Amino acid sequence: MIRKFIRRLLGNGPNTGEAHAPLVFGPDEHGIDPDDVSSNAVRVTETLQRAGFKAFIVGGAVRDMVLGFKPKDFDVATNATPEQIKRLFRRAFIIGRRFQIVHVMFGQDLIEVTTFRGSSSDGAPKDEHGRVLRDNTFGEQHEDAERRDFTINAMYYDPEQQLVLDYHGGMKDIRSRSLRMIGDPEARYREDPVRLLRVVRFAAKLDFKIAPTTRAPISVMAPLINNVPVARVFDEMLKLLMSGHAMACLQQLRQEGLHHGLLPLLDVVLEQPMGEKFVTLALANTDERIRQGKPVSPGFLFASLLWHQVLEKWEAYRAAGEYPIPALHLAADDVLDSQTEKLALQRRIATDMRDIWAMQPRFERRAGKSPYKLLEHTRLRAGYDFLLLRCASGEVDGELGDWWTEFMQADGVDRESLLNRKPPEADAATPKRRRRRGGRGRSKSAEDAQ
Numbered sequence: 001m002i003r004k005f006i007r008r009l010l011g012n013g014p015n016t017g018e019a020h021a022p023l024v025f026g027p028d029e030h031g032i033d034p035d036d037v038s039s040n041a042v043r044v045t046e047t048l049q050r051a052g053f054k055a056f057i058v059g060g061a062v063r064d065m066v067l068g069f070k071p072k073d074f075d076v077a078t079n080a081t082p083e084q085i086k087r088l089f090r091r092a093f094i095i096g097r098r099f100q101i102v103h104v105m106f107g108q109d110l111i112e113v114t115t116f117r118g119s120s121s122d123g124a125p126k127d128e129h130g131r132v133l134r135d136n137t138f139g140e141q142h143e144d145a146e147r148r149d150f151t152i153n154a155m156y157y158d159p160e161q162q163l164v165l166d167y168h169g170g171m172k173d174i175r176s177r178s179l180r181m182i183g184d185p186e187a188r189y190r191e192d193p194v195r196l197l198r199v200v201r202f203a204a205k206l207d208f209k210i211a212p213t214t215r216a217p218i219s220v221m222a223p224l225i226n227n228v229p230v231a232r233v234f235d236e237m238l239k240l241l242m243s244g245h246a247m248a249c250l251q252q253l254r255q256e257g258l259h260h261g262l263l264p265l266l267d268v269v270l271e272q273p274m275g276e277k278f279v280t281l282a283l284a285n286t287d288e289r290i291r292q293g294k295p296v297s298p299g300f301l302f303a304s305l306l307w308h309q310v311l312e313k314w315e316a317y318r319a320a321g322e323y324p325i326p327a328l329h330l331a332a333d334d335v336l337d338s339q340t341e342k343l344a345l346q347r348r349i350a351t352d353m354r355d356i357w358a359m360q361p362r363f364e365r366r367a368g369k370s371p372y373k374l375l376e377h378t379r380l381r382a383g384y385d386f387l388l389l390r391c392a393s394g395e396v397d398g399e400l401g402d403w404w405t406e407f408m409q410a411d412g413v414d415r416e417s418l419l420n421r422k423p424p425e426a427d428a429a430t431p432k433r434r435r436r437r438g439g440r441g442r443s444k445s446a447e448d449a450q
């Protein structure tokens, strides 16, 4: 049975601000499969509703379920205050100072619960470019919907009644595969320039078209990203790169003119001719792993994105007379320093990147105790995967990757015989004539490992 009923009191369309009632869609129309709904999210909405509050699954989870994907996480919105929410659950933690949210934990699973936010940011403190700095007001559900970014992200799902409440025409936009900002796009980008990155991520990830009015201000507004705290830009970049559609996202960023200057990483990644194949492979690899539900380490990802910059600097240091290994460390320092300023790479990620890079020359040593020592390295797997990428991109001979695959799989005796086996391409992979200090050439050479 079709249970669509329109309850617009003033009936002037979703963005007029007069009409607060949402369109309501029943199961036949929204098509959400109840099996896709997290049982913990249902526990949260049920508990809140039983205590007399409104509670809905909201945002990306609703969007993804309507599209037929299994959401990666579930957010809940309610009219209960953080304190009221906390009291209803055994493991609930109020976090955040600027806008308090509640983390409700079930084992490892986390449901993020937010109180409906008030609509107007007019009175909120802003920086000189109009970016909202703090805004803590609670509000009505329709106000909460208006504060969200895109129409498709402003739908609320009640698992109990299996109804979707759609305040801004999100369902229609989902059907026409259109990404539309709620309200005046320019003002919304100004309030929070991170939305410039979000629009690109969603367009690429969902394969949606950006509505013309939502798209028009993007390139003009692009420099505003510079005013956003680096840690937030980093978080958003990470989401973009881990979306399972990293390559499409980067292409779209470039298309929208969003990569220049604001994110030094992307200048490097998208415009280094040498590294293009490597980066393309690395991103395709990452996308594939994410789609298969396998873990991806941010350290590995950023190590790949910046590898060719490291190679370039490594070569420059060696050409200037530095020994290979110190040269590699100097190159890594330079690259990490130049990126951390704007990218706020966390220390843990930077450490992983350095480990992966530093391991590379060690793979070229195939004699004595060296390979055994490398087997004990805690990050061996990441270093080895990285080596395979270098092989696949043609930067190093594939034979080296094959040798390590065999060596890692072999047991004692076979390992010894592998150590004694002279690589067929040994001369190409380890050109002795380049053993001179300050010798030129790429990292193929065994000298780098000396």
Ligand code: ATP
Pocket (backbone or CB within 6 Å): 058, 059, 060, 061, 073, 075, 147, 148, 149, 150, 153, 154, 192, 194, 195, 239
């Ligand atoms: P996904 O989790 O798949 O990346 P999402 O839409 O759930 O996508 P989140 O960052 O988890 O994105 O945010 C949850 C919801 O909060 C969004 O759907 C949107 O309604 C709202 N939201 C998040 N960030 C913003 C923002 N910068 N401006 C306005 N609304 C936002």
Ligand code: MG
Pocket (backbone or CB within 6 Å): 059, 060, 061, 073, 074, 075
């Ligand atoms: Mg989400």
